[in-house]
Amino acid sequence: MTDTQPKLNAFPIFLRVEGEAVAIVGGGDEALAKARLLGQSSAEIRIIADNAEPALRDWIAAHGAVRIHAAYEASLIEGAVLVFAATGDVELDRRIAGDARRLSVAVNAVDRPELCDFFTPALVNRAPVAVAIGTEGAGPVLAQMIRARIDQMLSPQIGALATLSASFRSAVERLLPRGEVRRGFWREFFEGVPARALARGRLAEAHDAATELLLNGGAVRGHVALVGAGPGAEDLLTLRAHRLLMEADVIVHDALVPEAVISMGRRDAKRLSVGKRKGCHSKTQSEINDLLVQLAQAGKRVVRLKSGDPLVFGRAGEEMQAMRDAGVSYEVVPGVTSAFAAAADFELPLTLRGVSSSMVFTTGHDLKGGSLPDWARLAISGATVAVYMGRSVAADVAGRLIDAGLSPDTAVAVVENASLKNRRRFHGTLADLPSLEARGDLTGPVMTIIGDAVAGANFELSEPLAALRHHEAAIAAMEGQGA
Known part of the structure; x- marks a missing residue:
């Protein structure tokens, strides 16, 4: 069999230079x-x-x-x-x-x-851990580009973790048998409780966790990370979220999380969809809570992957309470919420000096009750309102706000599939917003931003909502004449 792998002309080594x-x-x-x-x-x-x-x-x-x-x-x-x-x-x-x-x-x-x-080489320094990237002098710029990517992947505390591991090495060799038990200890050491404690700057806690792990014979404890997947674009995922996905044994994800984001996890990780699209819930929230607890108690490292940010309309509160009640270790990793992505798509300032200095995040369903919620009064007083809603409640939102006293001429920006390449942008006024209800072609998540600050957005790449409203009126008129 012929070896077709190119040979290195420069063999990489680490040269001892201490005191030299x-x-x-x-x-x-x-x-x-x-x-x-x-x-x-x-x-x-x-x-x-x-x-x-x-x-x-x-x-x-x-x-x-x-x-x-x-x-x-x-x-x-x-x-x-x-x-x-x-x-x-x-x-x-x-x-x-x-x-x-x-x-x-x-x-x-x-x-x-x-x-x-x-x-x-281009050097990623996490002393005593070092990653050196070389191109034999052929492409120094390429080496720096690769270095930047690796630098993003590695925890800033990995060097300190390696130093801590050295202090445990002799005890591990003395107390734990070779093979799977010892490998399991080190895997949990570098990816489990000790690593998470050190990532928070808690050296004493990391040392205690490693000692407990050693005394328990390397038994692995489960952990759940509630991770924000962002609005959809995979390159808006945080570095911490990406690291956790690469370490996860199980990825429990919502239906709105794109496959491109899920695929950033470990290839051999088990993937479980828990649904939650409009009108189609594959699991109840109680069932999801139980699933997370069971996986963690089985020693699994779990990423609960939620669209946007876990703490913004993500029902993370119920899941955290379930894990607290069960004594399960967990953490929360924020994500870019859809309101921020939609504003970025429109180059829209959510706060604007002299115009709006406050913000409201809400859902259109808040307006379906008998009384007007407090945030509606904030909108009337000048706050920028980001409404997480589908197009089906657009007319109800607009009508209730206008009835409450918000001007029909208040600026509105609408984004479908915020942050993604197939996003669509619409702009207009509050009076134009009900025209969205007839747009059956808007099948992706819709984000609506309302307020005077919206007037500062860039509308060059968006469609006017008024055109939709006039088109609907013309069709209605034609149908009336036909009758």
């Missing part, structure tokens, strides 16, 4: 960039420059590096474990590279791959 000298030759931006990179290590940095630019001099003073104020000579790099030629002068860099090889010191010449014994 690393020489950087140069006094400009290239030398400063390498100094900043090496400054993340415990190496003794030696900068050789007869003329150093102010930014480099400031860095040397701030970080305790050694500057050798002299023109380059080969003797100045003796004893170094690494040398960086960063002069910007090709002939001088070539000379430095030759001297380094003669002295058996590995050399890197900035932007001159043909002179390099090694290449500096």
